[in-house]
Amino acid sequence: MINLVFYFQVHQPYRIRNFSVLDIGKHSDCFDDKLNGEVMRKVANKCYLPTNKLLLQLIDKFEGKFKVSFSITGTAIEQFRKYAPEVLYSFRDLAKTNCVEFLGETYYHSLSFLYDKNEFLEQVRMHKAAIQKEFGFSPITFRNTELIYQDSLSDYIWEEEGFKVILTEGVDRILDWRSPLYAYKDWSKNLYMLLKFYSLSDDIAFRFSNKGWVEYPLTVDKFVKWILDLNLIEKGKKNLFLNLFMDYETFGEHQWEETGIFEFMKHLPEKALRSRKIEFSWPSDVLEKTNYQPESISFPEPVSWADIERDLSAWRENDMQYNALETFYELLPRIKASGKADLIEAARKLSTSDHFYYMSTKYFQDGDVHKYFSPYGSPEAGYRNFMNAITDLEEKI
Amino acid sequence: MRILMFTWEFPPLISGGLGTACYGIVKGLLKKGIEVDLVLPTREEVYFPLRKVSDVDDLPVKFISPAKEIEYTSTVFKDSTERYSYIGISSVPESYISVTEVQTFYEYFKNFTEKFEYKSRIPFNEVLNNIMGSENIFEKVKEFTFRAQRYARILEYDLIHAHDWLTYPAGIIAKTVSGKKLICHIHATEFDRAGGAGDERIHKIEYSGMTEADSVIAVSKYTAEMVISRYSIDTGKINVVHNAHNINIQESEDKKRIFKDPVVLFLGRITLQKGPDYFLEAARIILSRYPKVRFVMAGAGDMETKIVHKSAKYRLKNRFLFTGFLNAAHVAEMFLSSDIYVLSSVSEPFGIAPLEAMSYGLATIISKQSGVAEVINNAIKIDFWDVKLLAEQIIRLIEDPAYRKDLGEKGRHEVEQIKWDRACDEIIKVYKKTAGR
Structure with missing residues (x-):
């Protein structure tokens, strides 16, 4: 049996407005309220609301046989509440079906794991509390920002009560001869691990509407056949996990409605279930469905799901990114020590990984994606705004 | 007449x-x-x-x-x-644009767009057309x-x-x-x-x-x-x-501090002519000894990207900041919130900005390779390439607020006499x- 595990990432950062040195120390904060509202309302209409509606219909139709999971960041939840509360209600409706698993992560979608363990664990706890409050769900599966993972992460997470499963990218250089379709355990054998099957995930997330792709157009029949072919790898009776992890914004935002992405999703469950060899599962189902002793797998170097390198270079490669990150994490404890709640909140909003992503100068291919997501004219403008914004907080301590 | x-x-x-x-x-x-x-x-x-x-x-x-x-x-x-x-x-x-600059950029962007296959083409073509506009x-x-x-x-x-x-x-x-x-x-x-x-x-x-x-x-x-x-x-x-200069400020106009620490200002186009890299090198020397200074590079120009990257490479933290392009009102605000002004130009026919800085009472350091150095006595004059001396002079002004204030006041009085009349x-x-x- 092959378990199809959908996990959708739902995230929106607080984008910074054009923030000059002359704005430092003034009364207003550094976030672009107008732009953030516009983006949220646009994505709500194009993606969140129609896709939630579709998933709800599918869950009703298949009476528990269709299941998905979400990781929703704290900054996304806050901005739903502020700019598009109907999105929050529709996620609550999904939660009530009991067919949706909510994952744990850092509240601010930050890189704190790399710099500040205490801050990291605080943000994980904040997120857990928010998910419990909003959706009545206590996360048992953890995924770090952008699937960033290395061995020490599983140790941090093991210390936190409740987490039993962790997700990351199925990186070839780590897996080597192994397949991402099996369940694994982390290097100290505490947590179960599921690894993203990136080729099939990216077929939906990135290649779906690419007319230059040899497999275009991607039909449900074709996709289900590919999934069934994967089954051939297992000669015994071990359960496989096909982990399709992607940004939720794939539906209707990255891939527009006209591409047929909603139709694809609408017909996928029926076709898959009819084969009788595919089941839909939650990540946490791995705890019960693993009918074998999982191998332990070590990630000595950090990996992520970003860009072709699948490492940290999307956020930490050039000097601007290093200087910004180092300055920020040096400043954060001082801001926290000040006890000023507004400053701490603003600083944490600035910890969101997107701010460092905007500073990326990796041009060809991947730079394209960076540019698509960036609200600024250039990586340097992103850097300038960020540095001025954190200096504003420093001067207000 | x-x-x-x-x-x-x-x-x-x-x-x-x-x-x-x-x-x-x-x-x-x-x-x-x-x-x-x-x-x-x-x-x-x-x-x-x-x-x-x-x-x-x-x-x-x-x-x-x-x-x-x-x-x-x-x-x-x-x-x-x-x-x-x-x-x-x-x-x-437009009079700022030197033609070699334009042509180099034009070639660079042309080369760049050819390497791009799809959607990014459009903005790059726009840039290209604008550069053509300037070439014209x-x-x-x-x-x-x-x-x-x-x-x-x-x-x-x-x-x-x-x-x-x-x-x-x-x-x-x-x-x-x-x-x-x-x-x-x-x-x-x-x-x-x-x-x-x-x-x-x-x-x-x-x-x-x-x-x-x-x-x-x-x-x-x-x-x-x-x-x-x-x-x-x-x-x-x-x-x-x-x-x-055209600046006419009232004695009552107070300093509008942005930073608690002393602010050293570069204000002008960020181009080769203005010597922004010498300012950066001096900042690097100073910050290794005095972390409690803020350097502000105000303005825009074709060397901005290079200076931004270099300042980050030197890990000057948030002690070396950039404003982007400033309009006239913002320039005044920037002067009012700074303490020391540096003109690091490689070749400056005159240089009105230091006169403006001085009329705001800023202690001012000017490049000897400038016309303004001929008319000013109450400013520190250095060779633009002498980064060590520039750093020393800035440190002296930081360490000795009385000296800084005195130089600023004398400078203010001096430039009051320099009128267009x-x-x-x-x-x-x-x-x-x-x-x-």
Whole structure:
């Protein structure tokens, strides 16, 4: 049996407005309220609301046989509440079906794991509390920002009560001869691990509407056949996990409605279930469905799901990114020590990984994606705004 | 006396450094009863008949074509912006752009777009087209020059005054048509702008302008020497008239601090000519010993990206900050919130910004390779390349607030005396001398 595990990432950062040195120390904060509202309302209409509606219909139709999971960041939840509360209600409706698993992560979608363990664990706890409050769900599966993972992460997470499963990218250089379709355990054998099957995930997330792709157009029949072919790898009776992890914004935002992405999703469950060899599962189902002793797998170097390198270079490669990150994490404890709640909140909003992503100068291919997501004219403008914004907080301590 | 004046910039239409100087000069001349017919690179064929002091701000407009003049006078404008857009004038200071810069960029971007396959093509093509627009500055100069003969024939005036190479061809044409004397005013040469040899075509225009001119005005001895040595212009017709500044601040205007720590300011275009890299190197030395200083690089320019990356590479944290492009009001605010001003220029024909900084009471350090160094005593003067000395001098000012304050105060008093009125007296002397020749 092959378990199809959908996990959708739902995230929106607080984008910074054009923030000059002359704005430092003034009364207003550094976030672009107008732009953030516009983006949220646009994505709500194009993606969140129609896709939630579709998933709800599918869950009703298949009476528990269709299941998905979400990781929703704290900054996304806050901005739903502020700019598009109907999105929050529709996620609550999904939660009530009991067919949706909510994952744990850092509240601010930050890189704190790399710099500040205490801050990291605080943000994980904040997120857990928010998910419990909003959706009545206590996360048992953890995924770090952008699937960033290395061995020490599983140790941090093991210390936190409740987490039993962790997700990351199925990186070839780590897996080597192994397949991402099996369940694994982390290097100290505490947590179960599921690894993203990136080729099939990216077929939906990135290649779906690419007319230059040899497999275009991607039909449900074709996709289900590919999934069934994967089954051939297992000669015994071990359960496989096909982990399709992607940004939720794939539906209707990255891939527009006209591409047929909603139709694809609408017909996928029926076709898959009819084969009788595919089941839909939650990540946490791995705890019960693993009918074998999982191998332990070590990630000595950090990996992520970003860009072709699948490492940290999307956020930490050039000097601007290093200087910004180092300055920020040096400043954060001082801001926290000040006890000023507004400053701490603003600083944490600035910890969101997107701010460092905007500073990326990796041009060809991947730079394209960076540019698509960036609200600024250039990586340097992103850097300038960020540095001025954190200096504003420093001067207000 | 009435002057036919050609220039490429004039505030608020275009407000670069050349515009700032022209504004001060014209205002000063009007005060002393000299009338000016001002010609700018407008889309419509118009001139600005300036007769009284308030005209320098109101900018009355006259069309060359009588039919268009009737149409214009019967049009009602909501505000001055609408009026300016009717006559058509660009708001980007073009006289800054050196042609080599433009061509290098053009090649770079062309190369870049070819490597791109899909969606990013569109914005890059836009950039490319804009650069083409700037490259077309020679086309604009041609058009401006072509029109000059009509202005020269129709208007009535005693002398022709042309500012910088962009208007020298127009000046020469006007002189030929009218037989009036020509004064070429040199605010910067291609050697200053390019930080090296620069563009051959511009050299030729600068040379012929100054050769054809009956008198040449240089903004400093530094520039006069440059003109003499590079272009072998007859020393007898060169006059030095130093620039002044337009800042008039009240004693009551308080400092508007942004930072708790002392602020060291670079303010100007971030280009090779202004030596931003020397400022950065000094900052690096200082911050390794004194982490409690803020360096602010204010302005924009083609070296900005390079300096941003380098400052990050040096890990100067958030002690070296950037403002991006600043408008006039923001410039004033930046001066009010700074303590030390540094002019690190490699070659600065004059340099009005340090005068402005000093009038805000900032302790000021200026490059010896500048015209402003000739007129100022209460500022620290250093060679632009002597980064160690620059760092030492800044540290001295940081360590000794009393010295800093004293230098700032003395500087403020000193620049109070540097007024356009006095510069204009000198210009009028040149006018009289030239007219009587």
